[in-house]
Amino acid sequence: MEYELENSIIDKMQPEFPEAAFTIKKARRVEVKMSSDKLYNFAVRMQKKWNFLHLSAISCVDWLQDNEFELIYHFWNYDEKVLVMAKIRIPREEESHFETISNLWQPAKFFERDIHEMFGVYFDGSEDMERFILTEWHGPPPMRKDFITREYALNFFHYREYDPEWLKDMTAAGEANE
Amino acid sequence: MEEKLTQRSVWEKISNKLSKRSLWMLHYCTGCGAIELPPTMTARFDMERFGISPMVTPRQADILLITGYLSVKTLKRVVLTYEQMQAPKYVVGFGSCTINGGMYWNSYSTMKCLDQYLPVETYIAGCMPRPEAIIASFNDLIAKIDRGEANSWKDYYKNYDFYKANQDRTFEGPIETYNDIKADAAMFNIK
Numbered sequence A: 001m002e003y004e005l006e007n008s009i010i011d012k013m014q015p016e017f018p019e020a021a022f023t024i025k026k027a028r029r030v031e032v033k034m035s036s037d038k039l040y041n042f043a044v045r046m047q048k049k050w051n052f053l054h055l056s057a058i059s060c061v062d063w064l065q066d067n068e069f070e071l072i073y074h075f076w077n078y079d080e081k082v083l084v085m086a087k088i089r090i091p092r093e094e095e096s097h098f099e100t101i102s103n104l105w106q107p108a109k110f111f112e113r114d115i116h117e118m119f120g121v122y123f124d125g126s127e128d129m130e131r132f133i134l135t136e137w138h139g140p141p142p143m144r145k146d147f148i149t150r151e152y153a154l155n156f157f158h159y160r161e162y163d164p165e166w167l168k169d170m171t172a173a174g175e176a177n178e
Numbered sequence B: 001m002e003e004k005l006t007q008r009s010v011w012e013k014i015s016n017k018l019s020k021r022s023l024w025m026l027h028y029c030t031g032c033g034a035i036e037l038p039p040t041m042t043a044r045f046d047m048e049r050f051g052i053s054p055m056v057t058p059r060q061a062d063i064l065l066i067t068g069y070l071s072v073k074t075l076k077r078v079v080l081t082y083e084q085m086q087a088p089k090y091v092v093g094f095g096s097c098t099i100n101g102g103m104y105w106n107s108y109s110t111m112k113c114l115d116q117y118l119p120v121e122t123y124i125a126g127c128m129p130r131p132e133a134i135i136a137s138f139n140d141l142i143a144k145i146d147r148g149e150a151n152s153w154k155d156y157y158k159n160y161d162f163y164k165a166n167q168d169r170t171f172e173g174p175i176e177t178y179n180d181i182k183a184d185a186a187m188f189n190i191k
């Protein structure tokens, strides 16, 4: 049978999370979409029961049209060598909130701090939500879709135009080609 | 300028002659262009032929080589490093990122024009410049020092308000510097 391993994993998980939607993306890659309040329970079971010991990453996607943030938790199982991506959606606000899982995985702190400064999602209950990489940053969270990088850069930094005579022929030729 | 040149004292001429052949370079390798420095320093192109050698601390260095883009975060460190260096000191902007942002021209976190924050002695164009270009620009710098024209470091003392305003605007507030630039300017007799 194709995807035997993946299906056996889903069969283990599905009874405990009946409304979660499991999909097999490809070999060894399982996606699960669930409501955000189930995530913590899911993470606990992942670590303690199903032996997914490694949290590879937490990533965030800004869905501007839906006014939602999508958080994706990547869990890895060393024995079965399967990656499970748990996807949840939370409302998109000026400062969105979600619960931390840093008490389960220490490295989650770094991912959460990173998401906080890049997207403005605050993780309640984490010990340390200080700035991580953008320590000298004063603007809005830069990875949000409504943050216009070019506009910000041109307003904030001094910019020097470079338009010498010798380049004009080449630019015109290039534009004519388009 | 001409007039000033003729007014150079004999001592200054001698010191320029000597210092042009003994330049210590602090390379601040932030950008990708830094990868061109190892061949420049080592046997292949061997910049020690020109008396230029890498130095690890700012206080003993003469050249501050900025290789590529600087994010606002590193720019702050560069300004502090620059202020620690002993005059005369020469900033060399390396690569198009230091000239007008290069391919990061619309990035939210990298500065675009280095000369808004530090007085740049010479730029090396290119993305990234070949070791030949680096050596050519060092030769230019050496010739400039010999002629007594490499004086952009004085500009930092003269126009400190301009540089300081740009720095403060970018860092959104004054930075904690350990050098009293105004007092240094008085010491060098620069107004």
Ligand code: SF4
Pocket: B031, B032, B033, B067, B068, B069, B094, B095, B096, B097, B098, B102, B103, B104, B126, B127, B128, B129
């Ligand atoms: S000028 Fe080019 S090589 Fe140099 S730092 Fe910028 S992008 Fe990199």
